[in-house]
Amino acid sequence: MNRNPILNIVLSILTPVIFILLGGALFYLGCTWTIGDPLELADTYLLEQRPDFSGRLDDIYGGEGSASGVVSSANTALTDSGTVELSSIQFPSYETIYGQITCARIGLDAPLIFGDSMNALDEGAAQSTASFIPGYGGTILAGGHNNTYFNCLQNITEGDVIRIDTSYGQYAYQVSSVSIHDKNDSDAYPLSRDREQLILYTCYPFDALGTVSNRYFVYADYLSGPRIKAAAQQS
Amino acid sequence: MKKFLIGLLSAGMVTASCAGTVFAAGINSAEQRILDQLDAPYTIGSITVSIDQTYRNTAENFFLANDISEAQADTVLAELDIMKEILSRNAQYLVKDGDFYFEGLTDMPKDDQDALFASAQRALKALGFKLAVDDQNISVTDANGKELFSAGEVIKSTGLSETQASSHAWMLYTGIAGVLLLAGGVCLIAKKRAASHS
Numbered sequence: 051m052n053r054n055p056i057l058n059i060v061l062s063i064l065t066p067v068i069f070i071l072l073g074g075a076l077f078y079l080g081c082t083w084t085i086g087d088p089l090e091l092a093d094t095y096l097l098e099q100r101p102d103f104s105g106r107l108d109d110i111y112g113g114e115g116s117a118s119g120v121v122s123s124a125n126t127a128l129t130d131s132g133t134v135e136l137s138s139i140q141f142p143s144y145e146t147i148y149g150q151i152t153c154a155r156i157g158l159d160a161p162l163i164f165g166d167s168m169n170a171l172d173e174g175a176a177q178s179t180a181s182f183i184p185g186y187g188g189t190i191l192a193g194g195h196n197n198t199y200f201n202c203l204q205n206i207t208e209g210d211v212i213r214i215d216t217s218y219g220q221y222a223y224q225v226s227s228v229s230i231h232d233k234n235d236s237d238a239y240p241l242s243r244d245r246e247q248l249i250l251y252t253c254y255p256f257d258a259l260g261t262v263s264n265r266y267f268v269y270a271d272y273l274s275g276p277r278i279k280a281a282a283q284q285s
Numbered sequence: 286m287k288k289f290l291i292g293l294l295s296a297g298m299v300t301a302s303c304a305g306t307v308f309a310a311g312i313n314s315a316e317q318r319i320l321d322q323l324d325a326p327y328t329i330g331s332i333t334v335s336i337d338q339t340y341r342n343t344a345e346n347f348f349l350a351n352d353i354s355e356a357q358a359d360t361v362l363a364e365l366d367i368m369k370e371i372l373s374r375n376a377q378y379l380v381k382d383g384d385f386y387f388e389g390l391t392d393m394p395k396d397d398q399d400a401l402f403a404s405a406q407r408a409l410k411a412l413g414f415k416l417a418v419d420d421q422n423i424s425v426t427d428a429n430g431k432e433l434f435s436a437g438e439v440i441k442s443t444g445l446s447e448t449q450a451s452s453h454a455w456m457l458y459t460g461i462a463g464v465l466l467l468a469g470g471v472c473l474i475a476k477k478r479a480a481s482h483s
Contacts, residue, residue, distance in 0.1 A: 073466035136311050141350040145432050166441050167432070178344055178439055180339040188342070195443045233440040239337045241439075243345070253444035262444055280311050 075179040077163055092237070103155060106169050110140050111217050129218040129276050134185065136280035139218045144179065149216035151175050151192070156206050160199035162192065162214060176249070180241050182216050184221040185278040188243040193251045196266070200252035203268055212248060212270050221275030223248040230254050233265050246272040315358035316348035322362055330376025334385050339439055357411050364408035371401050397403050 140150035141163035149162035151174075161174030164183070170176035175192040182188035194200030206225055214221040231238035239249055246267060254266035299309065312320065323344060326335040353361075358481035359470065372379060375397055402418065408427060409416050417424045425434040 059384060066289070069466065069470060077466075136349070143350065167435070171441060171443060178440070179434060180337075180342040180439060182342070182346065191439070193441050193443050200443065232436065236439070239439065241342050243342065252445070253442065258444055261442060263441055265443075 070133060080184075082247055084244045089101075101254070102261055107145050107163060108143065109161075109175055110142060111147050111149050111215075112127075130274050133279040134219050134276040134277050136278050139183075139278065142183070142217075145170055147174065148242055149184070149214050151214050153202075153206065153210055153212045155210055156202040158202050158206075158212070162216070166193055171195055178241075181249075182243070183278075184216055184248075185275055186244075187246050187277065189239070189241050190214075190246070191239055191241065191251070192249070193265075196252040196254070196256045196258075200250065201256060203250060203266060204256050206268055211273065212268075214248070214275075219276040222273040223270035224273050225270045226271045229267050231265050231267055232263050234263075238265070238267055248272075251272065309334045312318070312348050313352055315353050315355045318358050319353075319361055319365075320345060320348070322365060327373075329372050329382040329385065332361045332380050332383060332385060343434060353412060360411035364404045364411075371397050371404070411429055 051152045060071045067159055138235040140148075142197055143207065146164050147161045148164055150159070152159050162172050163170040163176050163183045164179065165176050166176035171193065172195075178191040178193070181191035188226075196203075206228065208225050208227060210225045212223045214223070229238070239251070240247075248271075250270075251270040253262050254264040255262070256266070320341070321334045323341045327335045328334075348435060371393075375389075375393045378392040379386055381389065391403075402416075406416050413428055415426050415428075424432050424434050425433070
């Protein structure tokens with residue numbers, strides 16, 4: 051028995067289309083969670099140009115190694131010593147670039163962002179809001195991606211000096227140690243309010259694909275930079 | 286559930302800086318009262334607990350960037366007392382093996398869970414913010430919906446898989462898979478026809 055020719059045509063078109071969609075859906079649903087990370091890697095290589103994430107964050111720093119355009123009434127020039135009035139500091143809001151973090155020897159050069167959202171991590175060193183700004187006297191905890199801004203941390207050694215230029219002062223920290231800890235080990239990142247220490251972290255191993263549980267921590271002690279006056283008075 | 290507890294306990298005073306940059310305001314007397322309350326340990330049943338340092342520091346950062354009034358502080362502290370009282374009367378669910386049992390929050394009576402959330406919402410509302418809770422996260426947003434704080438892990442994911450690249454390549458891979466399946470199906474049909482004709 052011959053089928054309706056029109057029906058044959060429709061089935062000839064619909065059948066492969068439906069087959070492709072169903073097959074693709076099954077492939078995606080069934081395999082993505084296992085091969086999603088290699089797919090991400092392939093995504094990266096297939097990009098025709100570097101992703102542009104700029105413009106998503108506020109910026110009170112201005113770049114170029116100095117806080118251009120941000121001059122307080124109390125301080126006419128940035129300093130790396132003495133004190134700075136708390137009231138004169140333009141406090142960064144969430145997802146705001148407020149400084150630049152560098153270490154010339156290893157090529158570290160990243161915007162310092164208050165807040166550690168995905169947007170912030172895409173664009174530089176993202177600081178936890180549970181930590182404090184430089185000069186306040188507490189821990190400064192910042193993370194960065196191991197394949198972008200913080201890839202160079204694998205070359206950092208004890209004694210290296212990390213500089214943070216902010217919109218209100220210039221700071222230096224000397225690396226005291228490097229260690230690897232599980233991300234859930236809260237002892238690895240003491241959120242002290244009494245001792246100023248810079249802690250940088252990134253995923254480890256550096257060449258790992260996918261989600262890993264270990265983090266590469268860099269600990270650096272305060273060397274120089276203006277103490278924030280209100281905090282200095284409280285301590 | 287741990288996130289739920291931490292968010293609710295701290296939601297009345299935990300945010301990052303508000304939207305828009307401001308000059309650092311310092312800690313005024315109203316804010317100091319709240320910080321003192323956060324620093325003070327409190328009793329739930331047979332154990333003594335205190336606010337996680339993460340949230341205490343975040344609150345301090347918020348107060349450095351913003352000034353709140355004595356009236357706002359009164360509201361936040363009152364809500365904090367309510368939340369502590371709710372937790373205290375549910376100690377049988379929240380204390381296990383001499384330690385705080387976060388998962389016990391889901392065993393609390395639903396009315397108490399709702400009351401806890403409502404109290405946190407009121408505390409945040411006094412500061413002009415909103416609390417959002419889902420299965421994955423607790424977040425605080427400003428009046429415009431911009432996220433100001435997220436009660437996620439302190440240490441974030443910073444590996445290759447977390448970098449944002451093109452999100453369209455998966456369509457290519459799905460298409461490739463579909464074509465392969467189609468080709469396989471065509472081959473199978475051809476094979477069957479050949480067998481039926483032979």
